Amino acid sequence: MGENMRDLSDSPNKLEIRDVSFDYIDKKSRFSALEHVSLAIKEGEFVCILGLSGCGKSTLLSLLSGLHKAKSGEILLDGKRITEPGPDRAVVFQQYSLFPWLTAKGNVEFGIRQSGRKYTGKQRKVKAEEYLANVGLAGAANKYPGQLSGGMKQRVAVARALALESDVLLLDEPFGAVDPKLRLELQELVSRLCTEHKKTVVFVTHDIDEAILLSDRIVVMEPGKIRTILNVGLPHPRRREDLIGTAAYENLHRKLIASFYAHVEDNIDSEVIL
Amino acid sequence: MKKFLLAPGMYIEFGIATLLFVINIVLTLALPYFTVHKAYYDSAAYIAALSLIFLIYAVSVHMNKKKSTSDIAVVIYAFFAFWEVAYKTGAVRNDLLIPSPEGLFHVFVDKPQEIGADVLGSLQLLFWGFLLAVVLGTLLGLLAGWIPRVREVLLPISNAITLIPPLMFSAYMIMLLSTFRQAAVAVIFFAVFWPTLQGTIARVGQIDKSIIEAARTMGVGTLGMLAKVIFPYCLPGIIRSISKSLRGAFMCLSGAEMLGMNLGIGYFIEKYKGFADYRCILAGIVVVGVITTVIDIAVNKVERMVIKWEV
Numbered sequence: 001m002g003e004n005m006r007d008l009s010d011s012p013n014k015l016e017i018r019d020v021s022f023d024y025i026d027k028k029s030r031f032s033a034l035e036h037v038s039l040a041i042k043e044g045e046f047v048c049i050l051g052l053s054g055c056g057k058s059t060l061l062s063l064l065s066g067l068h069k070a071k072s073g074e075i076l077l078d079g080k081r082i083t084e085p086g087p088d089r090a091v092v093f094q095q096y097s098l099f100p101w102l103t104a105k106g107n108v109e110f111g112i113r114q115s116g117r118k119y120t121g122k123q124r125k126v127k128a129e130e131y132l133a134n135v136g137l138a139g140a141a142n143k144y145p146g147q148l149s150g151g152m153k154q155r156v157a158v159a160r161a162l163a164l165e166s167d168v169l170l171l172d173e174p175f176g177a178v179d180p181k182l183r184l185e186l187q188e189l190v191s192r193l194c195t196e197h198k199k200t201v202v203f204v205t206h207d208i209d210e211a212i213l214l215s216d217r218i219v220v221m222e223p224g225k226i227r228t229i230l231n232v233g234l235p236h237p238r239r240r241e242d243l244i245g246t247a248a249y250e251n252l253h254r255k256l257i258a259s260f261y262a263h264v265e266d267n268i269d270s271e272v273i274l
Numbered sequence: 275m276k277k278f279l280l281a282p283g284m285y286i287e288f289g290i291a292t293l294l295f296v297i298n299i300v301l302t303l304a305l306p307y308f309t310v311h312k313a314y315y316d317s318a319a320y321i322a323a324l325s326l327i328f329l330i331y332a333v334s335v336h337m338n339k340k341k342s343t344s345d346i347a348v349v350i351y352a353f354f355a356f357w358e359v360a361y362k363t364g365a366v367r368n369d370l371l372i373p374s375p376e377g378l379f380h381v382f383v384d385k386p387q388e389i390g391a392d393v394l395g396s397l398q399l400l401f402w403g404f405l406l407a408v409v410l411g412t413l414l415g416l417l418a419g420w421i422p423r424v425r426e427v428l429l430p431i432s433n434a435i436t437l438i439p440p441l442m443f444s445a446y447m448i449m450l451l452s453t454f455r456q457a458a459v460a461v462i463f464f465a466v467f468w469p470t471l472q473g474t475i476a477r478v479g480q481i482d483k484s485i486i487e488a489a490r491t492m493g494v495g496t497l498g499m500l501a502k503v504i505f506p507y508c509l510p511g512i513i514r515s516i517s518k519s520l521r522g523a524f525m526c527l528s529g530a531e532m533l534g535m536n537l538g539i540g541y542f543i544e545k546y547k548g549f550a551d552y553r554c555i556l557a558g559i560v561v562v563g564v565i566t567t568v569i570d571i572a573v574n575k576v577e578r579m580v581i582k583w584e585v
Contacts, residue, residue, distance in 0.1 A: 065491050087493040097488035101506040101583050110502075114492040144583040164492060 006216055006236060008042040013076075014168065014200040015041040015064065020073035022059055033059040035224040036073070043167070046194060046201045048211035050256065051221035057204045060221075061172050064202060065091045077168065087114045090161035094173040096153040098145040104156045105141040108132060111163030131159040135189060151182040158190060162197060169199045173206070184240060187213055195236060208256045212249060213238055220259045228259055287344035288335065294351035295328045301358045302376060309364030311374070319379040324354065373553040381557035388542070393561060395537035396527060399455060403462025404523050411467045412512055415474025416500050419508075425475055432468050440465040444530045458530045458538070465526040466519045470512075477511040478504055510581045517573040524566055539565070 022034040033056045041047050049057045062068045063075060066085035075082045077089065085091075090111075098107050108128040112119060119127065132141050135155040145153055154174060161169060171190070175183045191214050194201050205211055211218045218230045234248060243249045302317045302324075331347040354375055360366050361374045382389065418425040440461055447457040481504060489503045531540025539561055546554035 067487055067490060085491045085493065087491075089491065091488070091491040093484055093488060095484045097482075097484040099485065099488075099503070099506070101509070111492060114494065116493075146583055 006044070008045050008216065011042040011044055013040045014043040014045070014078065015039075015202070016076040016079075017060070017064075018074050018076065020060075020063060020070045020075060022056075022063060022068065023071050024059075032224055034063075034070075037224075037226055038073075039219060039226065039229075041200060041202065043200055044198055045217065046191075046199075046203065046215045047217050047219060048215035049202065049204045049219045049221060050206065050208065050211045052206060052260070055221040055223050056225075057206075057221050058172055061091075061170050061202060061204050064168075065089055065170050087116060087164045088166050089168045089170055090164040090166045092154070092157050092161045092169070092171045092174045094176045096145070096150070096157050096177075098153055098156055098160070100145050103142050103144055104132060104137060104148065104152075104159075105129065107145070107156055108159045108163045111160040115163060115165045117165060128159075128163065131163050132156070134162065134193065135159045151178050151186065154178055154186060155189070158186075158193070162193060167198075167200055169194060169201045171201065171203045173204055175210070176206075183210075188237075188239070190214070191237060208253060208260075209240070211256070212252050213240055213243065218252075218256065220256065230255060284335070284339070284341060284344065287341050287348075291331065291344045291347040291351065292328075294348055294355065295324060298324050298351055298354050298358065301355060301362075305358070305362050307362050312369045313377065315374065315376040315380040316383075317376050319383045320376040323379045324351075327351075370550065371552050373556065377553050378556050378560070381554050385554070389539075389557070389561060392537060392539045392542040393565065395541075396524075396531065396539045397565075399458045399538065400462060400520075400523060400527050403459040403527070404466055404520065406459070407463045407466035407523075408470055408512075408516065408519075411470030412474050412505075412508075415471045416478060416504055416508070418471070419475045419478025420496075420500060420504060428471065429475060432471055435464075436468040436472065440526050441529045441533075444526075444533050448533065454535045455537075458527060458535060461526050461530045462523045466523050469519055469522070470515065473515045474508060474512065477508040481507050510577070510584050513573070513577045513580060517570055517577075520569055520573060521566055524562070524569070528562060 017037055017039040020034060020037050021032070024031045024033055037056075037060065039047075049060060051057045059068065063070050064082070066082050066089070069083075082089075099110065102110060105125070105128045108131050109124050112124045112127055129138065129141060132138055135158050137152060137155050137159065140148060140152060140156075145156065148156065154177075157174070174190070175186050178186060187210060190203075193199075203211075203214060212232060212234075215232055218232060220227045220230070230252065232252065234243070299321060302320055307314070327347070327350060331343065335343040335347075357375050361372070366372050414428070418428045443464055444457060444461045447460045448454060451457045451460060485503065485507065486499070489499060494503060527538070528540035528543075531538035532544040535541045539558055542561075543555050543558040546552075546558070
């Protein structure tokens with residue numbers, strides 16, 4: 001078991017979230033999405049952020065990507081403060097967000113261009129084909145996103161994110177819109193690719209199984225706050241059929257369910273009081 | 275031969291259209307004049323026109339395999355047959371206002387150079403006015419669509435100006451600018467610029483937010499966003515609006531030419547109105563119709579060539 005365990009205890013912090021708060025403000029009201037959240041993520045670590053919708057997990061990811069700015073606190077990447085989005089943090093969105101006017105290959109090449117690395121046009125083409133082959137889409141290089149299925153689109157989005165050659169990969173419920181059969185395939189693909197490319201990954205999900213399958217650590221969120229953090233401690237690579245039924249898996253699953261239920265009870269309580 | 279050219283089940287329609295084509299030829303060649311007319315014209319140009327229509331019909335029915343294509347051909351040929359019979363039997367009394375179809379198409383044999391020069395003149399003016407308007411309107415529209423402050427200035431102004439028919443400017447433009455050509459270009463520019471600007475602003479506003487966010491997370495800056503993301507995103511809409519505004523532009527151009535140009539197809543029509551030569555006026559109208567149709571088809575072809583990603 002020990003051979004494939006990731007030992008990250010000596011790794012430096014890649015991402016540091018320090019006492020971050022964030023409010024959504026519209027014309028009439030102010031809604032506090034995150035309150036004094038702190039979290040450190042090690043280099044090469046795969047962290048899942050798990051929670052129900054509206055708990056602020058996607059907000060936290062958009063702060064990491066730089067699309068939103070924290071009201072207070074700071075987020076550090078390699079010790080430097082994040083102020084805006086950049087190609088050093090690749091993002092995969094749930095709604096694919098591919099450029100419809102570019103082919104699958106064109107989308108990946110766009111990512112390669114934005115990586116800021118100096119490649120010739122020829123090298124870019126070769127690289128783009130490599131990345132597409134990586135996600136199992138070598139045959140669809142010249143198809144436009146409109147001609148691809150949801151699962152294929154998300155593969156292209158993953159390839160485009162890899163093409164940025166960033167150390168950090170941020171995924172916001174990437175497989176939420178993909179049907180369950182394909183989801184498993186994509187989970188294994190992402191798990192494999194992130195290990196191969198030594199990525200530091202933050203993966204937002206509301207799927208307990210997905211979180212156990214993929215991550216080194218699971219951060220469970222409740223509205224605005226981190227409720228608890230669990231170390232997964234299972235060897236990589238993992239396969240769902242090997243995991244299900246094992247004591248370690250059942251134990252983790254139970255703990256996660258318990259923390260979810262506790263959260264639901266809180267909600268019921270508060271509603272009863274109101 | 276027809277087996278290869280036609281989809282099954284279309285022989286009857288094709289047969290009827292072909293029969294009507296032949297009937298038209300027979301009518302023009304063999305049907306005698308029952309009344310006395312002021313002038314008689316040779317059938318050659320008319321037969322050439324009928325044949326050209328048949329050629330276009332045969333090619334398009336082969337390409338698009340639609341029954342309605344045959345129906346359109348039938349309607350056109352029936353119209354010509356009716357016209358021919360009405361003229362020759364004397365049902366049409368006013369020779370001057372309503373010429374024979376032979377007479378109408380004979381204009382193209384009488385004055386090919388004049389018509390050619392006028393068409394070329396019109397197209398040149400159209401090209402410059404249109405090019406300027408589309409390029410400037412799109413550039414400014416992208417900018418205004420992306421930067422709220424620019425948009426909030428331009429949108430109300432353009433809303434007010436688009437309500438004024440561009441032709442109303444033309445009398446003033448002719449005075450203001452040194453040549454009629456410049457005036458005509460200016461009128462076309464006004465006809466196309468404001469709708470293009472407004473359309474582009476609207477399209478930028480409708481852009482999928484997640485695409486912008488994806489581009490931002492990849493570190494795309496403001497210029498790159500406009501050139502590499504927003505422009506290609508809006509391109510299908512821009513091209514689609516071109517065919518609409520081209521039609522508007524051509525209308526304005528013909529109008530402007532009629533108001534005081536010395537060249538162009540609008541001028542051609544206006545000139546022969548002065549001579550009360552309605553045969554030439556009708557020929558000019560036919561030319562305008564043909565040009566707008568050809569432009570329309572060309573724009574559609576370009577659209578399909580450029581926009582491969584939208585089916």
